[in-house]
Amino acid sequence: MYELIEDEVVRNEYSTIPFLWIRSKQRNNSICIMLPGISYSTQQPLFHYATNLFAENGVDILHINYNFIKSKHFVKLNKTEQEHWMYEDVRTVVGEVLIDTIYEKCFLLSKSIGTIPMAMEWAEKKFINLPIGIWLTPLLKENLVFDTLLKTNIPSLCVIGDQDQHYLQARISILETNKLISTLVIPMPIIV
Template identity: 35%
Template sequence: MKESSRSVLGYKKLKIPYVIQSKTDEPKGLAIMLPGIGYTVKSPLFHFSSGAFLNKEYDVLHVIYPYPSTDYEDFSFEEITSALIHDVSTVLNEVIDHTIYKSYYVIGKSFGTMAIPTVLDMLPIPNTKAIWLTPRLIDAPVFETLKTCKQDSLCVIGDKDPFYDAKKMDHIILNPSIECMIPTDANHALEVDQDILTSIDTVRSVIKSIDDFITLKNGVLNHEL
């Protein structure tokens, strides 16, 4: 596997690192990984989903935003959110300007899902899919995009997640473009409190759903089903 580490100057000229992983010289597309603040690209959901995309000959883009650092300690949550959207857009523009991809997936976890609406606006609708992991349903753009987006999407949130809202999920489920997965008793980490083995099974089922979603929604691979 090849790995290229780079950076851009983001919000307030602060450095935003990113990494592109690749297993082929002719990738089928690009998977854009937007982690949470505390849930990094090295955490299980991103580690294994990155592997799923690499195995299907997609390049993987990890945006490594440094918001827990002291550079951001005086930022309000609203300004951190503005920085996220600005920084993700800047990284994506840099990557797209230098490479032509035919297919895109954007995968966000929690805080990272707040940048998905902007990313979906930047990319061609027919060639873009989204995976929302524990989305912040309290964020209006996130909820409205989940209700109305036309891009094929997978939404995963546990019923014990503090951002879970049954009434909002009832609206999201009505969107024909979205497949929803609501693991029973799963918290914000998509794990079950005080139950390690069930937590492992839950994470495994989420990764399988992601892998199935990539395969079923990727026209290039449909002939293999």
């Protein structure tokens, strides 16, 4: 059985981050932290089915439902400052919610813009233990995300459609040289 803990973390006066922690009533060794896209929430199909799959396999889940894009202060920042804001939102939620909980294994599942704070955590390693990465439609045109994936020593799955705006075949080919990354390119029909 699982219990649902829905709340929010206030990082500062400009950033309040809602979350949902789906936690087993018995001690659990694994968690999946889910980082959605801007307009693709944790309530939509990819995250819904992933949540069910992880729960069925005895993994706790933490949905971080950040809403930075609605902040007037966030949109005024430059790109680097926005990336830092996103990462600090995620890091703060993980730090406060999981403060008294130790997981032996952590899955980090991100989609689209969620791959930016994920890439930053891959470099910083401030809150994950024994991670496994699931990168859904990663922002491969962003050097931060691409370089992090290319250099990772963390087992990862990278899934992207060949019609996605961030899909670059050349970069996928380069990523395939890293034996710790499994890439899945989904061919999408061209609609005319």
